[in-house]
Amino acid sequence: MTDLNPSNFQKCTDMTVEKIQIDTLVVGAGQAGVATSEHLSKLGVPHLVLERNRIAEAWRTGRWDSLVANGPAWHDRFPGLEFAGLDPDAFAPKEQVADYFEAYAKKFNAPIRTGVEVQSVERNSDRPGFTVNTSAGLIEARHVVVATGPFQRPVIPPIAPAISGVQQIHSADYRNPQQLAAGAVLVVGAGSSGVQIADELQRAGKQVYLSVGAHDRPPRAYRNRDFCWWLGVLGEWDAEAMQPGKEHVTIAVSGARGGETIDFRRLAQQGMTLVGLTESFNGAVVNFAANLADNIARGDENYLALLDAADAYIARNGLDLPLEPEARSLLPDPACVSQPILQLDLVKAGVGTIIWATGYTVDYSWLKVNAFKDNGKPQHQRGVSSEPGVYFVGLPWQSRRGSAFIWGVWHDAKHVADHIVKQRTYFAYRDAAQRQADAEQACAAPLQPASCMGVR
Numbered sequence: 137m138t139d140l141n142p143s144n145f146q147k148c149t150d151m152t153v154e155k156i157q158i159d160t161l162v163v164g165a166g167q168a169g170v171a172t173s174e175h176l177s178k179l180g181v182p183h184l185v186l187e188r189n190r191i192a193e194a195w196r197t198g199r200w201d202s203l204v205a206n207g208p209a210w211h212d213r214f215p216g217l218e219f220a221g222l223d224p225d226a227f228a229p230k231e232q233v234a235d236y237f238e239a240y241a242k243k244f245n246a247p248i249r250t251g252v253e254v255q256s257v258e259r260n261s262d263r264p265g266f267t268v269n270t271s272a273g274l275i276e277a278r279h280v281v282v283a284t285g286p287f288q289r290p291v292i293p294p295i296a297p298a299i300s301g302v303q304q305i306h307s308a309d310y311r312n313p314q315q316l317a318a319g320a321v322l323v324v325g326a327g328s329s330g331v332q333i334a335d336e337l338q339r340a341g342k343q344v345y346l347s348v349g350a351h352d353r354p355p356r357a358y359r360n361r362d363f364c365w366w367l368g369v370l371g372e373w374d375a376e377a378m379q380p381g382k383e384h385v386t387i388a389v390s391g392a393r394g395g396e397t398i399d400f401r402r403l404a405q406q407g408m409t410l411v412g413l414t415e416s417f418n419g420a421v422v423n424f425a426a427n428l429a430d431n432i433a434r435g436d437e438n439y440l441a442l443l444d445a446a447d448a449y450i451a452r453n454g455l456d457l458p459l460e461p462e463a464r465s466l467l468p469d470p471a472c473v474s475q476p477i478l479q480l481d482l483v484k485a486g487v488g489t490i491i492w493a494t495g496y497t498v499d500y501s502w503l504k505v506n507a508f509k510d511n512g513k514p515q516h517q518r519g520v521s522s523e524p525g526v527y528f529v530g531l532p533w534q535s536r537r538g539s540a541f542i543w544g545v546w547h548d549a550k551h552v553a554d555h556i557v558k559q560r561t562y563f564a565y566r567d568a569a570q571r572q573a574d575a576e577q578a579c580a581a582p583l584q585p586a587s588c589m590g591v592r
Contacts (some may be wrong), residue, residue, distance in 0.1 A: 158184045160556055161268055161277035163257075165191045165248045168283035168530030170237050171214065171546040173246040175553035181560065185283075186270060188253035191241055194287065195234040201312045202336060203230045204391045205542075206328055211364040212542045214240060225362070227391030257526075258504045264563070265525060266505070278525065278563075279556050282503060282514075283549075285530040286540075287496040296492065297417040302482055307333060307493040313340035319488025320344065322422070322480075324414045326351055327386030330493030331398050335390075338408045345480065345487070347424065348400060348431050349413040352438040353388040356397040358446050359457040363389065364541075366446050373538035386495075388435070397439075400432055404470035411477050420483045428476045429469070436466060519552045525559075527552045 160176060162169050165187030176183045190196065205212045210224035212233075217240050219228055228236070241248055253271040257280055260267055265278040290306035303317040307329045313336065320343035323334040334346045354363040367373050388398040404410050412428035443463060450457055480487075500508065507523035509515045515522040518535045529549045531539065538544035566574065579588035 155274045155276055157276045158182060159277070159560070160184075160279040160281060161186065161254075161266075161275060162281040162283050163254045164283035164285065164530075165241070165246075165250065166194055166283065166285055166530070167192065167237055167542050168285055168545050168549065169248070169281075170241050170246060171549035172281050172283055172529050172553060173241070173248065174214075174216070174244055174546075175550045176556070177244050177246065179553055179557050181553065181556060183247060184275075185246060185248040186252045186254055187248060187250045188271075190250055191248060192234040192237040194285070195230045195237075198287070198308060199230050200307075200310050200333060200336075202392070203332075204228060205230075205233055206389050206391050207364045207541060208362050208391070208395070211362070211368075214542065214546045216240070217243060227395055254502060256502050256504055259523070259525075279527065279559070280525065281527045281529055281552060281556075282500070283529045284498075286498060286532055288499045289497050290492075291495050291497050292492045293494055295414070295416055296490075297419070299417075299420050299482060302420070302487060303489040305489070305491055307491055308496070310491055313337050313342060316342070317488035319486045321489045321491060322482065322487050323347065323491045323493055325349070325386070325493030325495070326388055326400070327493065327495075328389050330491075331388050331400075331403075332390050332392055333491060333493060334408060335392070335403060338403070338406060343407075343409075343486070345409045345411055345485075346400075346403065347411050347414045348428060350385045350431055351388045351435050352382075352385055353398050353400075353435040354442050355439060355463060356389065356391075356395045358443055358463055359450065359460050361446075361457065362395070363442070366442060366449075367537075369449060370445055373536060373541075373544070375537045376535065378533060378537075399467065400435070401467035401470060401473070404472055405467065409477070410470070410472045411480065421479055421481050424476070424478050424480070426476060426478060429473050432469075432473055440464065519548055520555050527556070 160181055160183035162172050162183060162185040165185050169185050169187065170191070173183065173185050187193070204227040206227070208225050209219040209222045209228050212228070213219060213236065217236070219232065219236055222228055222232065254268060255271065256269040257266050265276055266280050268275040268277055268280065290308040292306055296304060310333055321337050322345045323330050323337070324347045326346055326348040330346070334344050338344045356363060358366065390396060390398055400410055410428060411424045412431065413425040414422060415425050416423045498513070500512070505523040505526050507514055507516070507521040507526045514528045514531060516528050519528045519531070521528060528534065529552050530545055533539055534548045535551065536544065539548050
């Protein structure tokens with residue numbers, strides 16, 4: 137077997153290799169893969185990171201053109217490197233985020249090989265570890281870390297109709313207003329992606345209908361502190377379990393134009409038409425749930441609850457932060473909220489495009505191991521899966537609420553790397569008889585070490 141190390145892997149991709157070996161294989165070189173590689177490198181674990189595209193490719197080509205990070209630069213980064221030339225309170229553009237991860241990987245010479253796709257992973261039946269089939273040949277790995285993230289396959293719900301003359305795309309394929317067909321736009325989904333895309337389209341002169349479901353909408357900032365800071369000091373980032381009933385609640389937050397609080401009433405005031413949850417289609421007629429006002433009100437409750445918690449924290453700790461009473465002033469309900477539209481004929485309304493901002497699902501069809509629940513989601517404890525030797529990094533709520541953020545990924549990766557080291561230590565253990573045999577074998581060699589004195 138050929139020993140696989142970063143220096144010779146590239147030439148291995150240009151020839152037929154029977155089999156190559158590595159202790160730990162990391163699949164994916166986004167933020168999760170780079171973080172995992174850093175911790176494995178610090179701990180001296182031989183490893184390789186494979187990426188089918190470029191480092192942090194999703195940030196470059198899997199998002200719309202104007203996207204910026206949803207957290208400020210001081211927060212949405214790894215501990216070992218700041219964003220170059222960027223104000224700590226600014227929100228990094230997507231290209232700068234991708235460049236950041238490339239620079240971070242170079243900082244510790246991460247053993248990343250791009251342009252190599254992992255096609256399957258299967259447990260070996262007669263020896264430790266896994267056989268990994270890649271586009272560059274076979275690899276044998278003792279451990280496999282899945283760092284492909286949660287945003288693998290865009291989801292368009294089955295209610296999506298086939299309507300002649302109406303363009304339909306997922307938010308993953310949206311880039312800018314110029315790519316859309318003429319006419320109005322229906323954006324389905326009012327999480328961070330949907331609301332930012334809808335706002336951009338409305339500012340570009342499009343008539344926009346935004347379908348708003350259940351959501352949280354934290355203040356972008358309050359009393360001179362970003363909401364990321366507030367969630368930190370209030371212990372929310374370290375919450376280990378999602379609140380019951382919040383499983384399908386998205387978060388509406390934005391770093392666009394320097395960062396601003398999402399206010400659906402303000403969007404309506406600017407000319408956007410809000411509608412409730414998209415329920416069904418009857419040809420070109422779309423039916424909306426009569427829950428828009430309730431969804432807006434619950435978003436307000438979430439917003440005001442964070443203000444209350446922040447005020448209490450300030451008083452409890454005697455902080456000198458300026459009052460912000462205007463933050464509690466809410467605009468009146470617009471007509472589209474008080475008199476909601478329950479049906480819309482897309483053709484008559486001149487809707488030329490539907491954008492489905494309806495999230496993603498995972499695709500682990502290539503990972504042929506016993507590491508999944510019945511619903512296909514990873515079965516794990518803080519990234520340590522039910523299949524010994526298989527790990528996950530980059531999952532939402534992997535260990536805490538903050539796992540979905542860049543800094544949270546870094547801390548989750550550390551836990552996984554530490555676990556791999558412990559397993560390597562156990563596997564390397566030699567009992568007394570084995571140690572004696574090793575010593576005798578060494579002393580039988582032509583050049584005997586000094587430690588052989590007295591060994592029979």
